Amino acid sequence: QVQLVESGGGLVQAGGSLRLSCAASGRTFSNNAMGWFRQAPGKEREFVAAISARGGTIRYADSVKGRFTISRDNPKNTMYLQMNSLKPEDTAVYYCAANSGRLPPAKHEYDLWGQGTQVTVSS
Numbered sequence: 001q002v003q004l005v006e007s008g009g010g011l012v013q014a015g016g017s018l019r020l021s022c023a024a025s026g027r028t029f030s031n032n033a034m035g036w037f038r039q040a041p042g043k044e045r046e047f048v049a050a051i052s053a054r055g056g057t058i059r060y061a062d063s064v065k066g067r068f069t070i071s072r073d074n075p076k077n078t079m080y081l082q083m084n085s086l087k088p089e090d091t092a093v094y095y096c097a098a099n100s101g102r103l104p105p106a107k108h109e110y111d112l113w114g115q116g117t118q119v120t121v122s123s
Contacts, residue, residue: 002026002112004096006065009117012086016121021115022080022096030074033057033099036081037112038092038119048082048094050104061102086121094119 008020022034035050049070050059058070068080079096094117097110 004114005100006114006117011120022079026031040092053102
């Protein structure tokens with residue numbers, strides 16, 4: 001079964017850090033762009049960051065630039081999101097996703113999604 005599983009979420013104080021992981025299974029994702037999204041209560045899902053298949057192209061939402069870092073370890077079939085200087089407005093369910101192409105899609109269209117992991121930042 002092909003799936004993405006997020007982990008690493010939790011409760012952290014403002015200014016703290018968390019590292020999310022997205023473990024892929026069922027097949028290799030080394031030829032696929034991947035991304036992170038988040039959805040806060042009552043809000044639409046929004047793009048956070050994306051990384052190309054080999055890691056050479058990275059994109060961030062303006063709201064997380066300079067604080068979050070996306071990376072991937074293709075031999076481990078795993079993607080990461082290092083989140084520093086967390087703010088209460090970062091509170092959301094974070095989802096990882098995979099695209100069929102090698103480059104992050106311009107319109108953030110992804111084909112496979114994980115189940116999400118909760119991140120809560122207290123003030």
